[in-house]
Amino acid sequence: MKIFNAQQIYDADKWTIQRQGISSDELMERAAMQLFNWIHSRLQGGGTPLYIFCGIGNNGGDGIALARHLVEHGYHVMPFVVNYSETRSKDFLHNMERLKERKVWPVFLNDADDLPEIPKEAIVIDAIFGIGLNRPPADWVVKLIQHINGSQAFTLSVDIPSGMFVDRPVADYNGVIQANFVLSIQAPKLVFFLPETGRFVNQWQALDIGLDPAFLAEMSTDFEFITKYELLPAYRSRERFTHKGHYGHTLVIGGSLGKIGAVALASKAALKAGAGLVSSYVPQCGLVPLQSQLPEAMVIVDQGEGAITNIKFDVAPTVIAMGMGLGTDDNTKKTVGDFIEDTEIPVVLDADGVNILAQKPELLLKLPAGSVLTPHIGELKRLLGDWGNDFEKCEKAKNFSLQYDVVLVMKDAYTICWYKGRGYINSTGNPGMATAGSGDVLAGIIAGFMSQGYDALTAALFGVYLHGSSGDIAVEGMGYQALLASDLVDNLGNAFLALFEVPQAPPQESGGQNGQGGNQA
Numbered sequence: 001m002k003i004f005n006a007q008q009i010y011d012a013d014k015w016t017i018q019r020q021g022i023s024s025d026e027l028m029e030r031a032a033m034q035l036f037n038w039i040h041s042r043l044q045g046g047g048t049p050l051y052i053f054c055g056i057g058n059n060g061g062d063g064i065a066l067a068r069h070l071v072e073h074g075y076h077v078m079p080f081v082v083n084y085s086e087t088r089s090k091d092f093l094h095n096m097e098r099l100k101e102r103k104v105w106p107v108f109l110n111d112a113d114d115l116p117e118i119p120k121e122a123i124v125i126d127a128i129f130g131i132g133l134n135r136p137p138a139d140w141v142v143k144l145i146q147h148i149n150g151s152q153a154f155t156l157s158v159d160i161p162s163g164m165f166v167d168r169p170v171a172d173y174n175g176v177i178q179a180n181f182v183l184s185i186q187a188p189k190l191v192f193f194l195p196e197t198g199r200f201v202n203q204w205q206a207l208d209i210g211l212d213p214a215f216l217a218e219m220s221t222d223f224e225f226i227t228k229y230e231l232l233p234a235y236r237s238r239e240r241f242t243h244k245g246h247y248g249h250t251l252v253i254g255g256s257l258g259k260i261g262a263v264a265l266a267s268k269a270a271l272k273a274g275a276g277l278v279s280s281y282v283p284q285c286g287l288v289p290l291q292s293q294l295p296e297a298m299v300i301v302d303q304g305e306g307a308i309t310n311i312k313f314d315v316a317p318t319v320i321a322m323g324m325g326l327g328t329d330d331n332t333k334k335t336v337g338d339f340i341e342d343t344e345i346p347v348v349l350d351a352d353g354v355n356i357l358a359q360k361p362e363l364l365l366k367l368p369a370g371s372v373l374t375p376h377i378g379e380l381k382r383l384l385g386d387w388g389n390d391f392e393k394c395e396k397a398k399n400f401s402l403q404y405d406v407v408l409v410m411k412d413a414y415t416i417c418w419y420k421g422r423g424y425i426n427s428t429g430n431p432g433m434a435t436a437g438s439g440d441v442l443a444g445i446i447a448g449f450m451s452q453g454y455d456a457l458t459a460a461l462f463g464v465y466l467h468g469s470s471g472d473i474a475v476e477g478m479g480y481q482a483l484l485a486s487d488l489v490d491n492l493g494n495a496f497l498a499l500f501e502v503p504q505a506p507p508q509e510s511g512g513q514n515g516q517g518g519n520q521a
């Protein structure tokens with residue numbers, strides 16, 4: 001699913017209005033109808049007071065039009081106009097007239113002295129600012145936003161939480177609506193997925209208002225939201241007359257005394273992802289634990305007792321996953337550096353493998369074609385240097401991936417894979433996955449996909465998606481706290497099966513900070 005920037009949405013609006021021969025007012029009416037249907041299907045005419053705060057632009061227009069539908073269906077509506085500017089949009093004014101025709105007069109708020117009491121059992125509908133916010137809100141509007149946030153009422157934002165820009169960092173973190181739910185018009189916005197702004201969006205759903213599909217399909221975007229529907233066309237089924245040799249050989253290089261488990265996790269994950277063969281290359285201390293824990297993997301031992309000191313093997317892997325549990329012993333750093341310099345086999349570099357690259361940036365130009373890097377935020381900082389905000393971080397990550405022609409997997413609550421100037425935002429996963437070894441599993445899965453012949457980007461996207469999906473399935477049975485990295489491996493089969501589940505209702509794009517569509521306690 002494409003993630004559009006504000007200009008692209010405005011362009012799609014214009015095009016749709018022309019193509020479909022409708023007015024902008026009719027388009028707003030579609031948005032308002034969708035908002036109304038969503039609310040009505042949940043409240044079923046209940047008497048909860050609905051406090052609707054509307055700005056004076058089109059976001060406010062959506063809110064005022066929604067208020068009319070709610071009034072017509074007998075809801076207890078308290079509309080307010082947040083009068084932050086004299087320049088009102090045409091469609092806002094239309095909808096104000098219509099509301100007044102129904103004998104409903106919103107209360108105008110002009111400064112912080114006007115703030116209404118909001119009972120905590122009310123529902124607040126936030127239609128103050130949408131994607132048109134282009135400068136920090138006035139102080140009194142910030143106070144209103146703080147007042148709403150302090151009310152404890154459930155808050156539903158229209159399009160985006162008010163106070164958040166769509167293309168730059170938040171000006172004042174106290175001046176953004178903390179939304180329990182966001183109903184985003186047509187498509188989610190990038191800011192939902194970046195940690196600094198995403199924390200204001202507990203859950204979201206996109207409402208399709210029928211913007212011209214052909215126009216949207218042709219538009220090229222900087223970001224894409226990856227769900228199973230983007231991935232399924234790339235899935236390769238297994239042919240009957242094949243054998244393990246068709247599915248490649250993953251070599252996992254890593255481990256040091258006390259950290260052999262990282263290699264075991266990655267190796268098992270690669271096998272579970274479908275690699276035909278997996279070999280684990282470890283220091284001598286890893287031989288016995290690996291052979292006893294993971295009979296399916298072959299083990300190759302380095303000459304070093306507690307750390308890898310001189311990488312040498314006589315197998316011919318398709319892909320190498322490297323770095324998990326490696327440690328930063330000087331000999332290890334040297335042999336890993338030399339190995340990266342010499343090899344032409346694509347690598348999936350994780351953990352200390354990434355750290356070694358950060359210390360020896362000259363190696364970056366030597367990375368084999370089709371390689372993948374999987375840093376978490378700490379490792380990313382070592383690799384890219386610090387950044388001022390999430391937008392800067394994304395820019396740096398994109399440029400890095402372009403410069404070295406690698407897939408950069410920027411791991412986070414919403415992992416973003418960067419390749420060829422585009423960011424692919426993952427839709428699965430949950431905070432239960434913030435647990436030791438979870439990244440080792442991911443590197444193993446990605447390598448397992450690459451070994452079966454998936455290109456590096458597809459392998460990364462599939463791997464990140466299934467890793468998160470496996471986590472989502474696992475927590476259903478155990479909650480967040482109890483999730484272990486090995487549960488991610490164990491549930492990978494279920495995550496594959498879930499790819500092919502047919503939804504009971506047509507899919508609706510939705511998600512939440514706490515896992516896709518969910519807010520598990």
Ligand SMILES: NC(=O)C1=CN([C@@H]2O[C@H](COP(=O)(O)OP(=O)(O)OC[C@H]3O[C@@H](n4cnc5c(N)ncnc54)[C@H](OP(=O)(O)O)[C@@H]3O)[C@@H](O)[C@H]2O)[C@@H](O)CC1
Pocket residue numbers: 009010012013027028031055056057058059060061062084085087089128129130131132133134135136137138158159160185186209211
């Ligand atoms: N296809 C779609 O997605 C559809 C979207 N729709 C809806 O339209 C919404 C976008 O509407 P919008 O462009 O009118 O902007 P909105 O966010 O209401 O802001 C209003 C105006 O306020 C101003 N302004 C900015 N910052 C300010 C500040 N700090 N303090 C004071 N003023 C400030 C600025 O005007 P300026 O003063 O700069 O001229 C701005 O234009 C979108 O989010 C969605 O809800 C649907 O209706 C139909 C289809």
Ligand SMILES: Nc1ncnc2c1ncn2[C@@H]1O[C@H](COP(=O)(O)OP(=O)(O)O)[C@@H](O)[C@H]1O
Pocket residue numbers: 351375376411412413414415428429430431432433434435436437438439440441442467
């Ligand atoms: N809050 C979260 N929501 C979704 N995924 C998460 C969350 N926290 C961590 N993860 C995922 O778990 C993995 C953690 O990786 P990493 O920090 O490298 O773990 P480790 O070093 O312990 O193996 C990443 O894939 C990350 O995206």
Ligand SMILES: [K+]
Pocket residue numbers: 059126127128129130157158159160161162
């Ligand atoms: K809003």
